[in-house]
Amino acid sequence: MIFKTFEADSFEKGLKLVKKEMGPDAIIVSTRTKKPNILKGSFSKKIEIVAAYDDGIYSSPTSSPLLNKSDLSSAKTTGKEYGYFNKERRKHSYSFVNHFSKRNSSEEDENFLTPLFDSYFKNIGDFEKFFKTVGIYEDIIGILISEISPYTSRNYNLSTELKQKAVLNKLSSLINVSSPLTIPENGQRIIALTGPTGVGKTTTIAKIAAEMHFLKGKKVGLVSIDSYRIAATKQLKTYADIMDLELKTAETKRELQKAIKSFSDKELVLIDTAGHSHKNTERIKEINEMLKNILNIETWLLIAASTKTEDALNIVNEHLAIGLSGMIYTKLDETSSYETLFNTSLVSGLPVFYFTTGQEVPQDIEEASAKKIVNSLFNKFINNNFNYKTLEN
Template sequence: MQIKQFEAKDMTEGLRMVKKEFGNDAVILSAKTLQKTGRFLGTVKQAGVIITAATDPIQTGLNKKLKSYANTGHVTSALSDKTDAQGLSSKTDAFLDALGSDRHQEPCRPPHSSGVHAIPGVEIRKTLNLIKGRLLSQGVENPIAKEVIGEIEQRLPTAGSPSSLALKRTFSEFIRQRHLIADPIHRAGKTPLTIALVGPTGVGKTTTTVKLAVQYKLEMNYRVGIITLDHYRIAATAALMTYSNITDIPCEIVSNAGELRQALKSMKKMDLIMIDTPGVGLNDKPELNRVAGLLDKVSPDQVYLVLASMTKNADMLAYHHYFESTGFDRLIFSKLDETSVYGNIFNLLIKMNTPVAYLTGGQTIPENIRPVTIDTLLDLILPESVLVDNTVQGRVLSRTRHIKTPAEKTVPEYEFVANRNSDIFHHNECKSVSRIHRDNIIHFSNITEAMEQNFKPCRMCCMENIDPKLVMKPLKRAAQGRY
């Protein structure tokens, strides 16, 4: 595209100059009246016009060649001779040769088409950066967030802004291919399906056992029996027997392998047998070996590790490794009602590649348990309100302010923030934070995390909380030329 300004004394002369320079294919972009001033006291000396015009040299040359070739009559004769296929082919080749190299050039984009599509992938990267911020705010670890966003970016189209539907489909496909979700309990044969639940103390294994038993009895019309190995806690055993009497679900308490085999034999006509085990702490290896030994002797069909959803990332990994001797092959996350940050769940699923089958929270039986689907898992870390397609602005993230409930206010927030367009990080109560646009905010859980990403502390709010060693480390790297 060639653009040029033409100055003339009137519009007629200006248009004549444009036509002479650019030809009939010129496009007038603007025209304005001009008054020239004299050198003496700014007096008006002469009026005129300035015309801004443009032309596309490639398209102009192409049009000229088409016109000259059409005037020779070759195109008409070639098209009229329908029976001579070879002649038509040769004349078509001649026609294309006449166009020359211009036919291989991409036509220039019209002036009005400039915008987000001028640089392919910019809107996608902008969108994915915002989604990555949401993942980080939910507690998803930075390496995992990068891995997820990288895979999602490869699956999206390379230009334009993806719609909310396209984003959801892409994330869903990622979850499906990673096999992060286990099928719910289903009895396929005629023999009873035996399910065992293991996990740490206090995560709600007994309550979860009752929820599943009652749900399958009432909703699936299964014949269900419960066996508990937890004969230590009198209160838990009493509560289990109470539920058994109310729901008419048989329940037996056992303490060794012989009693466990006998209980299973007495329930051989059941469709589903739930085995509840005692909670085991990280330092109680003998009890873990006892539980694992009992389960090994009866070989349950499925073993679930139950973890509380507010458990820290490091503890979740520790429990996952600790209970491997029980042979668990799927997960249940409990107490979802006691937290609003679920990134630790996603971290564990990605790192260990063990699928999750159920989510549970609350004490209502059996309503407060549900099988996991792609939508429920996606909604934990990327709610539907986040994947909103704003067709006017081309944005796909909703950043509306969320008013916290009293329960949510008790959850600790990220303590430090930074502007992605700056190199300074602040405490979240610093007055400078209010001037950062919400789309540019980056969250850090601690000072070390911020400084490891080469952000510098705000002198107004952060310096008094910083270990001098953390400040010296980046200075040493800078002195060594590693920045």
């Protein structure tokens, strides 16, 4: 692995230098702000970026699917259209530089101490133990090992800190996190939220509506097609009244089309769908019939963070017929273990837009963070091992 240090007036300019000289697959291993050195004629602060690039000792990952169709079927996912294992998904997967360029240099620090990293991860076998211990989906462990093995090799002789950052960044880069919700100039986005009963669709719609309307000044219209739960429509009506937003209800496809057409002056239209079990295929078909063939509509699937991986993959699989455009993970405040988020993100390949962290509207929502998911896995592993060793003593 080749390392190089870059200096620039800003983080953005530094990233451009890294991309220009080392390409989009370079790894950002560290950044720091250098104070002015008046004695050397430097009167302004500089940003120092240390980057690394694989010089070819290890072959790059294949662009062909890493799981065959039968494997993906057992994983309860599509195989062709979605997934980190899909050719197009891998082709467009985040590089380290692109991942960092979308976040500033004040990215949240890792939540475990660097010295512990070498204590628990002495060789690649320890990483396999880690993945199994924290509940990573068995079929992808071998793939993850091959992805991180270059950065754990003694041939690279990385320091503990650089090794830790490289592994964290690599695992984070595999999660398809979307940029914040934006509205094209003179355009409109129509987004329907779907998912199991009790996952928090109605409150999530209210949170997104509040953010886009009050913080970003967008014109927002709300539609409810949940004819099964009168309470849900009343709840959304209450939020709409508080935010002074227009709410329309629709029980048929024609009524939905009419409602959307009436919101032609709105920049964002949010649609609340009926909650259901992922096993209720008839209800899912009803939602699909309501939403399909509506021009430019996006469908985001909501999954609670406390859902078991197998159930989450089943939920994704059963909703694929609707034509999913992205995901939101809800109720992160109810669990500190995010292996389901990691597994579902990698297997589905769907972009993740938001996390919700409580019931409060509008504050309990945040942009999705791949690092938050990955850090939680390491924290879980180290805490479990620490508690185990304490019991032994």
